[in-house]
Amino acid sequence: MxxxxxxxxxxxxxxxxxxxxxxxxxxxxxxxxxxxxxxxxxxxxxxxxxxxxxxxxxxxxxxILVSERFYCPFKDCSALLIDECAGENKVIDQSECPECRRLFCAKCKVPWHSGFVCEEFDKFNNDERVIEGLQLMQLVKNQEWQRCPSCRMYVGRSEGCAQMKCRLEF
The missing domain is CATH 3.30.40.10 (Zinc/RING finger domain, C3HC4 (zinc finger))
Incomplete structure (x- = not known):
């Protein structure tokens, strides 16, 4: 035209x-x-x-429909990607960016979070989402540690009663 x-x-x-x-x-x-x-x-x-x-x-x-396009979650790449399964019940968890060759979660479109379902990963703060943080979170999960509601430090019970007192309250 x-x-x-x-x-x-x-x-x-x-x-x-x-x-x-x-x-x-x-x-x-x-x-x-x-x-x-x-x-x-x-x-x-x-x-x-x-x-x-x-x-x-x-x-x-x-x-490409807006709902089908997204960008590589790695800031140093940001390649345009197409979600070929948009709107479907996704069976594939892990995908690889064809540009930078790094793994990301095909469901929640973030860097791959091995060992955690999307709902768990979504609750992590930014520091916990980096590799070292993911390793720590895996340890937290395996050891069944909990966060102190006051100081946010991880604590684990080795013996005794379940009552814990924050170390910052002394």
């Missing part, structure tokens, strides 16, 4: 670039009152390669 309007090369490149900056992938003709849509294949010869590629990527991304 293109149109036959002519444009200044520099102006149309700036126009397309600005629309892409605004996360608009379907770019309409800049002429007032025109309902035409610019098409990448018609503009490819005048656009810098990076702008052309970015426009193509934006169009592809816009074709």
């Amino acid at each position: 293109g149109c036959n309007h002519s444009y200044c090369k520099n102006c149309i490149v700036k126009y397309i670039s600005s629309k892409l900056q605004e996360n608009i992938s379907r770019i309409s003709c800049p002429v007032t009152g025109c309902n035409g849509e610019l098409e990448p294949q018609n503009c490819g010869s005048i656009l810098p390669n990076d702008v052309f590629v970015r426009w193509g990527d934006a169009l592809c991304e816009s074709m």
Whole structure:
């Protein structure tokens, strides 16, 4: 649904670039009152390669339903991924990012939390979610330790009664 309007090369490149900056992938003709849509294949010869590629990527991304797309949970990767099982009862727990090759949980879309179901992992604070924290949480789970409600330190009962007093209250 293109149109036959002519444009200044520099102006149309700036126009397309600005629309892409605004996360608009379907770019309409800049002429007032025109309902035409610019098409990448018609503009490819005048656009810098990076702008052309970015426009193509934006169009592809816009074709994927918002509910089906997510990004790799690792901050140094953030590759766009597609949830092929969106809305289904998921059987697959573990998945690998094709970009950075690291494992993540296919159910809750966070770095892989081996040994913990999503509900348990969801209750962890940010410090507990890193590798060392996950190892600590596995130990807590295995030893059946509990958090002190006052100081939040982990405590375990080795013997005696179940009554515990916070060490900070002395």
